[in-house]
Amino acid sequence: MGTNGAADFTRRLKAQAFGLGFDLVGITTLGTPATRARFDTWLEAGHQGEMGYLAGEGAELRRDTRRPHAGATHAIVLATQYGGRAPSGPVARYARGDDYHELLRERTRALHHWLEAELGHPVNARPYVDSGPVLERDLAQRAGLGWFGKNTMLINPTAGSFFFLSSLFFALGSDVALVVDEPFEADRCGSCTRCLDACPTQAFTGPRVLDATQCISYLTIELRGAIPESLREAIGGLLYGCDVCQEVCPWNVSFTTALREAAFRPREMFLDAGSREGTRALAREILMMDAADYAAAFKGSAIKRAKLWMLKRNACVVLGNVGTAEDLAVLEAMLTHQHEVVREHAAWATAQLQPNRVL
Secondary structure, X not given: OOHHHHHHHHHHHHHHHHHOOOOEEEEEEOOOOOOHHHHHHHHHOOOOOOOHHHOHHHHHHHOOOOOOOOOOOEEEEEEEEOOOOOOOOOEOHHHOOOOHHHHHHHHHHHHHHHHHHXXXXXXXXXXXXXXXXXXXXXXXXXXXXXXXXXXXXXXXXXXXXXXXXXXXXXXXXXXXXXXXXXXOOOOOOOOOOHHHHHOOOOOEEEOOEEOHHHOHHHHHHHOOOOOOHHHHHHHOOOOEOOOHHHHOOHHHHHHOOOOOOHHHOOOHHHOOOOOHHHHHHHHHHHHOOOHHHHHHHOOOOHXXXXXXXXXXXXXXXXXXXXXOHHHHHHHHHHHHOOOHHHHHHHHHHHHHHOOOOOO
């Protein structure tokens, strides 16, 4: 396949990706990530916290993108926007609708099937959607989709950063050639530090260095224990995840889009949760849930990343911060919860609302 043929095939491949619903598309070769040394330094500092899957064998796989899928030589990197114009609320925007993993995995598989149909033979390929041992943002930068912002998010100059990343790793055979995109080398953050300054828990130790153990997203989603008491007040009304460092980014203020994908539309329980009263109501609803309620409410939702007891822990913190005396009854009911972490957080929240009470 000559140069013109490679350019034409690449154009048609990208057009197919856009037709499937992806918003950004880039193609790159696989190899050693440019951020490998930075990743190792981050691990050595213990910034991953309890996310053990990032260390050990998981870290080794992430040090070379040729390792996760045997034989793969290239990746098509895809971005799908999930709407950054929606109002702030207690749940991060990405988690308000249906779980993005399977939807994007199916779309990425569809691109794989198109590739096989066009070439007329099987193609060794595998989709990754935020679930494999891949430094996805590094791969996306390598594929020309954006640069690393000071908040560690990948930022695209025409789309901001409110998007999911997925990729198709594949082995490029001798019968086809593709035009590989140039890495996005520019740093367009300039002297801006709005994301660093706005972080409620001051989780950034410097530009592009996030101590996950201080990050609200980690504390409310990944941490499998008690939230440090020194960080609870800073969490405010955030129950699951945090968008603050993205909300203040000038690139999102200017270029992020309204939600277009129906599957990512907020579920009914989140529609009125943006106000203080709505946040309190959502926290109370979660505290009153049993296992069946939890399974029904969050079926097909990314929120199931957090167990029910973890959501109750988070809800106690939220009510301790934004609740009123009207919330004491549901908090007091949690003082006898079977999980000791929930009991401890309920006691903390109750003390916040009734500081003179002896428990």
